[in-house]
Amino acid sequence: MNVQPGLDQFLSLEPPPPRPRRRRGVRLAVLTVAVLAIGFVGLRYFYPHAVEGEILRLGMLNVELQGPGTLSALTEVSVGSRIQARIEELAVDRNDIVTKGEMLARLAFDDLSGELDATEASAHAAGRAVSAAQAERDRAVATLEKARATHERQVALLAKGVASEAGLEDALAARRQAEADLARAGRAIEQAEAERDAAMARIAVARAQLDDSVLRAPISGVVVSRARHVGEVLTPGSEVLHLVDPASLVLTARLDESGISAILPGQEARVTFARAGNAIPGHVLRLGREVDEETREFEVDIALDSLPANWALGQRAMARIMVERRGPVLTVPTSFLVWRDGHPGVWVASSSRARWREVALGESGAQRVEIRRGLSAGQRILKPVDLYPFMRVRLAGSAI
Template sequence: MADAEPNLHVANTTAPEAPAKPSLRKRLLTGIAGAVLIAGVGYGGWYALVGSHYISTDNAYVGADTASVTPMVAAQVAGVAVSDTQQVRKGDVLVQLDDSDARIALAQAEADLAKARRQYGQTSATSAALAAQVQARSADISRARAQLVAAEADYEKARVDLARRQRLAPNGAVSGEELTSATNAFSSAKANLELARAGVAQANSTRGAATGELAANNALISGTTANSAPEVLAAQARVDQARLDLQRTVIRAPVDGVVTRRAVQVGQRVAPGAQLMLIVPINQLYVDANFKEGQLTRVKVGQPVTLKSDLYGGNVEYHGKVVGLSGGTGSSFALIPAQNATGNWIKVVQRLPVRVQLDPKELAEHPLRVGLSMDAEIDVSKN
């Protein structure tokens, strides 16, 4: 009996505690449900007041409009002044080409220019000589006309003398010899008259030829000078081209940036248009952020963007603005675009690149490189 009492006491002490377990579990579940409810309400309020004003993506990458360095003339490379990863300023010498051929071409063009100017001077002098010839031919015409007048007078005198002797010859007043002499004189005077007329015609023709030559020569120099004549201008253009080709043997940086993909060596012969290297303008970088098509409803040009780079982590923020949306999705411009006209088509959410312009001052403080990953967040509440 003594042993039974403790067992009975234990039973009496444990029986009232059993109903407390369901009450504790209920309170715990109720607390969790309340916490979830409060969190949901809080998130809903935060999203309605703040979160709905922003869209974000981690599918964003740094880009740049790189400058391709290409030669304008064909020549052998005499020297390369830069290497990959080297930072250059606009105008810095990148590559020196052998300029021997260009110097020879310039000297030849300058000689052609001097020859063209000398020919212009010769043409001008020829005009003066032709003008003198025209004046000389005019004097020849005057002399020929004077000879014609004399020949006409001689002809008229010989004709009168012959006519008088012919009237007197039947009466025997004129001898046959005198009549014959008068007839010969008349024939000679007539021939001299025809010769004088031909001389006048020839003098006129010679003056006409000289006048035509003068007009043709003047047409070559009319309204021009030694610097504006067409032949001189053409020669000057060849000189300018040769001088430009000589300048182009020194290849300079077109923009500020960093050298990358250098593909030129000393001794290599390069052709016009061959890519020698790229210059990445790291102070003019931008970001292409690929947002889902459902996020772009309220995206507009000019909206502010906050960005973070994996290179510096979350402690460094970049600020930019939306400058435009791409003309097509990334998949539409892929090398092998997706073909959706099939029986097993499955809809895939597309992404559209949004171009974001970065602040140059922030880029100078924390430089980026092309291809780095970025996190982008657009404030779509701003118009």
């Protein structure tokens, strides 16, 4: 009777719960995170990373001024019509090379030839009228000389009492008539000559108009644009073609007015066109004498030693003008500069660690800039690519 309750009690006891494995998983996760953290810190601050850079040394610096510019021409001309006419023929098109005096276009002026023929006929008639008037004057001169002789003889006979008063009066009247005829012949010559000169002037105008119906190249160069087509009617002054002399092409660059005192004609320059490869050498041709009131910039014309394979007026480019050669000075590549809060600086390798140093800049060149304060010769400077403070570094290709 007493055993049964004990057995039931024993059977009613539950087995103890198994030992939880959760703590082992947490410890493993913590250990993994710790290992990764140690590895990250070690990789970030203890493993030396190879970084591009250079050792600072004194050297020469080509001080340059730079500014944007556009391609323009000193010699260009717009070819247009001086008369109202229809385009009958276009002998050239864009990109064609022409020489001075070459025919570019022909205009149809239907009434011009007939007008010229009529004017020439009028001139011939006026010339014959002048000849007839001159012959009439010669006849009047002979008549006057005869009348004068008769009058003088009558005066002498009257003094001797041989001639009568009536005869003298008739001789005087004949003389005056001859003088009047001579004067009238002179005026007829003047009128005929005036008509002849007017006809010759009309011929000159007609021939000039005939010449204007053929458009010729006023300069040798390249046709850069065509504004009209065959069959269009032109009005006086309308443009047909635009010519440019390639030898007169210059880059008109815009520079800040602070550099105007440093620019001189003949200084070396380099011009880089957008999306072009190598820079094109040139020299300063002339300076502009006007500063833009808004941008405070002035213009400089740069003559190019050569032209890009494909050029166009208004094409943009960047110009660099060498104004001074300084040295020896400390310089760094402009791509190495890093700005913080408006102050320039450079990453340096100090005790094999990357550190940012603020510097004071001087004059600038094409790819390098002068360092006046903050660095010294022999220091190792780093290219700012994925750098951070105290990063362990070594110059690529060196053992530091």
